[in-house]
Amino acid sequence: MFAYDFMRNAFLASTFIAITCGTVGVYVVARNFSFLAHTLSEIGFAGAAFAVWLGIGSLWGMLLFTLLGSISVGELSLHSEQKESSISAISALFTGLGVLFLAISGVNSNYATNILFGSIIGVDKQGVVQLVLLSVIVLLMIFSIQKALNFDSFDHIGALAHGVKSGWVSLIFLIALAMSVSIGAQIVGSLLVFILLTLPPATANYLGKTIGAMIAWSIFFALIGVWLGLYLGFLTNLPVTFFIAVIEVAIYLITYFTHVIKRSL
Amino acid sequence: MSEILNVNNLTMRFDKKTVFKDLNFKLEEGSMTALLGPNGTGKTTLINILMKMFPPTAGSFKFAADVRLGYVPQFRNLDAEYPLSIAAFTGLNAPLIKSKKVKDIINKQLKETNLYDIRNTRMGEASGGQKQRAYLAQALLDNPNVIILDEATASLDPMAKEELMQLIEHLNEKHNITVLFVTHDVPLATKYMQNYLYLNHQQIAQGRMADFKEEYE
Numbered sequence: 001m002f003a004y005d006f007m008r009n010a011f012l013a014s015t016f017i018a019i020t021c022g023t024v025g026v027y028v029v030a031r032n033f034s035f036l037a038h039t040l041s042e043i044g045f046a047g048a049a050f051a052v053w054l055g056i057g058s059l060w061g062m063l064l065f066t067l068l069g070s071i072s073v074g075e076l077s078l079h080s081e082q083k084e085s086s087i088s089a090i091s092a093l094f095t096g097l098g099v100l101f102l103a104i105s106g107v108n109s110n111y112a113t114n115i116l117f118g119s120i121i122g123v124d125k126q127g128v129v130q131l132v133l134l135s136v137i138v139l140l141m142i143f144s145i146q147k148a149l150n151f152d153s154f155d156h157i158g159a160l161a162h163g164v165k166s167g168w169v170s171l172i173f174l175i176a177l178a179m180s181v182s183i184g185a186q187i188v189g190s191l192l193v194f195i196l197l198t199l200p201p202a203t204a205n206y207l208g209k210t211i212g213a214m215i216a217w218s219i220f221f222a223l224i225g226v227w228l229g230l231y232l233g234f235l236t237n238l239p240v241t242f243f244i245a246v247i248e249v250a251i252y253l254i255t256y257f258t259h260v261i262k263r264s265l
Numbered sequence: 266m267s268e269i270l271n272v273n274n275l276t277m278r279f280d281k282k283t284v285f286k287d288l289n290f291k292l293e294e295g296s297m298t299a300l301l302g303p304n305g306t307g308k309t310t311l312i313n314i315l316m317k318m319f320p321p322t323a324g325s326f327k328f329a330a331d332v333r334l335g336y337v338p339q340f341r342n343l344d345a346e347y348p349l350s351i352a353a354f355t356g357l358n359a360p361l362i363k364s365k366k367v368k369d370i371i372n373k374q375l376k377e378t379n380l381y382d383i384r385n386t387r388m389g390e391a392s393g394g395q396k397q398r399a400y401l402a403q404a405l406l407d408n409p410n411v412i413i414l415d416e417a418t419a420s421l422d423p424m425a426k427e428e429l430m431q432l433i434e435h436l437n438e439k440h441n442i443t444v445l446f447v448t449h450d451v452p453l454a455t456k457y458m459q460n461y462l463y464l465n466h467q468q469i470a471q472g473r474m475a476d477f478k479e480e481y482e
């Protein structure tokens with residue numbers, strides 16, 4: 001399998017993406033931002049479609065839209081009383097825009113499928129370099145604010161009581177999240193990128209009792225999902241995204257039920 | 266004994282609602298003071314101002330120069346699924362990658378607060394009393410010499426209340442930590458605190474706990 005260039009590229013890129021999404025996801029779950037990851041997926045779809053219409057790489061359109069989207073939705077969700085409905089409204093608008101951009105740019109439906117469901121097998125050398133670079137930037141951003149981010153995400157009230165600059169932490173995290181959505185979408189597609197950002201960390205929540213352990217578990221499950229998914233996709237010629245989704249959901253459900261059973265004993 | 270806090274004509278208004286007006290009081294170093302008063306009279310607001318979380322409308326306050334504040338807020342929102350262990354929760358107030366020295370400090374506070382043996386219990390599964398002690402341990406990590414607790418005993422059973430109060434008393438006696446303790450529990454305050462501050466009708470009264478007889482109205 002590794003005899004093929006495209007498989008080597010795909011493995012390298014998805015390894016970095018899994019590490020990034022696994023790490024960022026722990027904070028997504030701790031901050032109760034799962035809904036935001038979901039909305040950003042849809043915003044990312046519109047961004048990719050916008051890029052197609054402009055004739056630039058879909059990654060850049062996604063980055064642009066998710067950055068704008070995450071900051072505005074993030075602010076909205078912090079301050080608005082009507083959090084859920086305003087976010088539904090935004091995601092409806094962006095999904096609509098995505099459909100419009102795709103229609104007016106007149107690309108074939110194959111391309112739309114790639115945006116929605118991922119196309120890691122098609123990633124070239126330059127694409128890999130971009131994805132790895134962006135992953136490293138996200139990880140550095142998280143690392144540089146780790147103390148405040150940990151405190152604010154896992155004990156917001158305690159962090160405030162301690163004078164942690166929660167506004168800055170939140171802004172930097174939203175930027176890191178937007179970038180993670182954009183790069184994660186390159187493997188699993190914009191429709192399902194929230195899987196990588198929510199399921200491995202949600203599973204890790206049942207297994208780790210420290211932030212370090214949770215991040216390690218989360219990365220581990222994200223890696224299992226993408227590696228196994230790529231391998232099975234290669235073997236069967238079925239979509240990689242399908243396998244990743246099934247694997248992550250299966251791991252989550254097994255862990256969840258084990259937890260429930262243990263608890264009732 | 267020297268003065269550790271001096272509050273001068275402190276006034277707080279939200280929009281048109283005046284919470285309190287022209288408060289004046291002092292706290293002595295090493296003292297134990299109960300902050301009493303009916304719901305909504307501004308106890309938490311007063312503390313938030315002292316913690317510099319927002320500025321007062323008017324007036325001023327001054328802590329002694331060498332003061333290190335520890336604060337345990339009134340509400341925390343940790344649900345039953347909250348994943349972190351007591352030790353990890355306490356250590357949130359420290360870098361993720363912990364040196365031996367930092368680990369030793371965390372362990373020392375866990376022992377001090379009687380949590381060391383259950384340090385690997387998840388916070389979500391800890392009892393109310395254990396949670397309160399963990400909040401306190403987290404605040405103690407900064408090595409404060411003044412500690413402010415906002416209704417720390419409100420949801421605890423009598424045993425857990427006594428345990429927490431004895432811990433606070435121990436911190437005061439052994440480490441000379443000045444305590445400001447917000448509560449509605451007058452008997453508990455009478456048992457453990459020397460002084461009171463009573464906040465009501467926008468005013469504050471100060472005195473010895475043994476003489477406290479104001480009625481809640």
Ligand SMILES: Nc1ncnc2c1ncn2[C@@H]1O[C@H](COP(=O)(O)OP(=O)(O)OP(=O)(O)O)[C@@H](O)[C@H]1O
Pocket residue numbers: 279284302303304305306307308309310311339
């Ligand atoms: N950010 C705010 N904006 C507007 N009003 C506020 C704000 N914070 C507090 N208040 C009001 O100030 C008053 C004092 O509230 P505070 O929480 O300080 O009371 P408290 O004495 O701590 O009450 P409790 O015993 O219930 O904890 C209340 O009437 C409250 O509604």
Ligand SMILES: [Mg+2]
Pocket residue numbers: 308309310339415
């Ligand atoms: Mg209060």
